[in-house]
Amino acid sequence: MSVPAAGGLRRSGITNLRGRALAPIAIVVCSMLAGALYTFAMGQDVNWDWQNYHEYNVWAVLNGRYGVDAVPPGFQTYFNPIVYFPVYYLRHYLPSPHGLMIIGAIHGLNLALICLFARLVLGQAATFAAIAAAVVIAATGPMTLSEVGTSFSDVLLALPVVGGFLLILVADHRPVTRYLLAGLLIGAAVGLKLTNVVYAIGAIAALLAAARPLRAAVLLGLGGIVGAALTGGEWCLIAWRDTGNPIFPLFNAVFQSGEVASVNLMDAQFMPHSVPDALAYPFYWLMGDHRGAEHPFRDARFAVVTILLVLGLVVRMTRASAILTRRDVQLVVLFAVSYLAWLGLFSIQRYAVVLELLCGPMIVVLIARLAASAGPTLRTAFPVPPNALMVTVAAGIALWSQPADWWHRPWSDVYRPKIADALDRPATYFILGKPLAYIAPQLPPQSRFYLLADIGVPIVPGGIFDQRIRAGLKAPLPGGLRELHMRGEPDRSALLDRYALAIDPTRPCVAIEGARPGTMLESCPLIERASH
Numbered sequence: 001m002s003v004p005a006a007g008g009l010r011r012s013g014i015t016n017l018r019g020r021a022l023a024p025i026a027i028v029v030c031s032m033l034a035g036a037l038y039t040f041a042m043g044q045d046v047n048w049d050w051q052n053y054h055e056y057n058v059w060a061v062l063n064g065r066y067g068v069d070a071v072p073p074g075f076q077t078y079f080n081p082i083v084y085f086p087v088y089y090l091r092h093y094l095p096s097p098h099g100l101m102i103i104g105a106i107h108g109l110n111l112a113l114i115c116l117f118a119r120l121v122l123g124q125a126a127t128f129a130a131i132a133a134a135v136v137i138a139a140t141g142p143m144t145l146s147e148v149g150t151s152f153s154d155v156l157l158a159l160p161v162v163g164g165f166l167l168i169l170v171a172d173h174r175p176v177t178r179y180l181l182a183g184l185l186i187g188a189a190v191g192l193k194l195t196n197v198v199y200a201i202g203a204i205a206a207l208l209a210a211a212r213p214l215r216a217a218v219l220l221g222l223g224g225i226v227g228a229a230l231t232g233g234e235w236c237l238i239a240w241r242d243t244g245n246p247i248f249p250l251f252n253a254v255f256q257s258g259e260v261a262s263v264n265l266m267d268a269q270f271m272p273h274s275v276p277d278a279l280a281y282p283f284y285w286l287m288g289d290h291r292g293a294e295h296p297f298r299d300a301r302f303a304v305v306t307i308l309l310v311l312g313l314v315v316r317m318t319r320a321s322a323i324l325t326r327r328d329v330q331l332v333v334l335f336a337v338s339y340l341a342w343l344g345l346f347s348i349q350r351y352a353v354v355l356e357l358l359c360g361p362m363i364v365v366l367i368a369r370l371a372a373s374a375g376p377t378l379r380t381a382f383p384v385p386p387n388a389l390m391v392t393v394a395a396g397i398a399l400w401s402q403p404a405d406w407w408h409r410p411w412s413d414v415y416r417p418k419i420a421d422a423l424d425r426p427a428t429y430f431i432l433g434k435p436l437a438y439i440a441p442q443l444p445p446q447s448r449f450y451l452l453a454d455i456g457v458p459i460v461p462g463g464i465f466d467q468r469i470r471a472g473l474k475a476p477l478p479g480g481l482r483e484l485h486m487r488g489e490p491d492r493s494a495l496l497d498r499y500a501l502a503i504d505p506t507r508p509c510v511a512i513e514g515a516r517p518g519t520m521l522e523s524c525p526l527i528e529r530a531s532h
Contacts, residue, residue, distance in 0.1 A: 035108020039149025052435030054151040057081035058088040069463040072437035074454030108422040109294030125368040129387035131395035134360035141356030142297040145403035183223020191232025202338030292349035298402035301359040323373040323410035338360040383397035427479025452495040481526040
């Protein structure tokens with residue numbers, strides 16, 4: 001047997017080191033490229049929330065509108081806008097489609113993170129096929145795909161949440177640093193969007209299986225407080241100053257802002273009606289019943305996770321030894337508790353993007369552990385290798401998935417509305433529907449915008465927004481008084497009665513192209529009604 005020369009060994013070692021160094025870079029580049037190309041294929045994002053508050057809230061902060069307008073997006077006006085700044089700048093200061101392709105590339109980083117996540121939790125079972133299966137399952141999530149390259153923040157904030165979860169699972173080494181950093185990441189995500197609190201609940205539950213749970217909980221909590229304060233503290237102070245509620249209008253039964261009823265405002269339209277109904281949700285999604293979202297989608301991954309968890313429980317009950325490692329148990333607890341918290345608080349599918357992504361590692365880990373625990377009889381009756389089974393399941397989930405679509409425009413028809421000459425002077429606009437706030441930046445900058453049509457936060461008589469409107473009526477603008485509504489929507493002009501206004505039938509209304517293809521906005525001039 002010949003022995004290679006020393007120079008050959010050195011060259012071989014250098015080559016291997018280079019290969020190991022280049023592999024993560026290649027994974028990151030491919031993940032970002034996939035996100036950018038998917039964004040290009042889908043077209044320009046014009047989703048409902050962008051039309052309602054993603055665009056307006058950032059513009060309002062940059063232009064000092066929070067002391068001028070009266071909640072044009074309704075109750076979403078005081079949602080933390082910081083997370084929407086990157087999309088706003090990329091959308092407005094780079095030519096289309098490059099700005100949104102960049103944000104799509106950033107969203108694509110979730111796949112690189114899932115690749116690392118799967119490799120670490122699989123341990124010795126981390127084959128190329130297993131990791132690829134996890135990434136395919138994560139990459140084809142219907143809500144994940146629906147948000148790539150859009151202004152939605154759930155897929156963007158999945159990066160710190162999944163990163164925080166990963167740090168929790170590997171915190172046995174350097175626990176102080178990793179628990180603090182995990183808390184910082186998850187807390188920052190909660191500060192930017194409060195719906196991520198379900199993942200904070202899941203993270204805390206996973207610590208029950210940590211080596212030293214109490215110390216872990218303290219460190220995670222400290223990091224979480226700092227993270228939430230850094231990303232959401234200043235905005236909470238602004239909301240508190242303006243409305244008396246730091247998370248206005250949420251939990252107003254606690255904070256008692258006078259600008260909204262003393263109730264805990266919740267969107268319960270998608271929540272289950274009973275325990276059997278809740279248990280059936282993964283199988284509703286499997287069959288294309290899209291409860292949880294306004295637009296159709298189909299998803300098999302949660303049903304597969306449910307079946308594998310039940311199988312794992314059955315196998316564990318029939319065996320004398322555990323089939324999951326402590327890290328596996330932490331992952332299962334983290335996933336299950338986050339899911340149950342999500343289901344119990346709102347059941348809105350977009351807020352489950354993190355869980356969609358984690359279904360990839362969950363499925364391959366459960367298949368690997370079940371295969372390792374299978375006895376000779378089961379292996380003889382079902383002789384499919386674990387890697388082949390993982391790839392087959394991943395392919396089936398990917399082919400069955402149907403993503404939702406929150407509205408796009410083709411890149412050949414980017415939204416650039418033409419504003420008629422009749423609207424070229426600053427005016428006071430009474431908005432009679434949602435989502436219309438996105439048009440405010442297109443109109444003369446001295447204009448004022450008052451929403452009268454929000455069910456969640458109606459204008460309270462005598463409140464700060466009502467006073468602002470009445471003060472605006474006493475200080476007329478050159479363009480006069482106008483209303484703004486979506487053509488084809490129910491007539492809401494009766495909302496103007498409170499301010500003794502009515503649509504002027506002697507002057508024409510003006511049309512503005514809507515962001516969603518096929519829609520049209522209209523603005524009609526107003527007159528003061530004669531008092532009786």
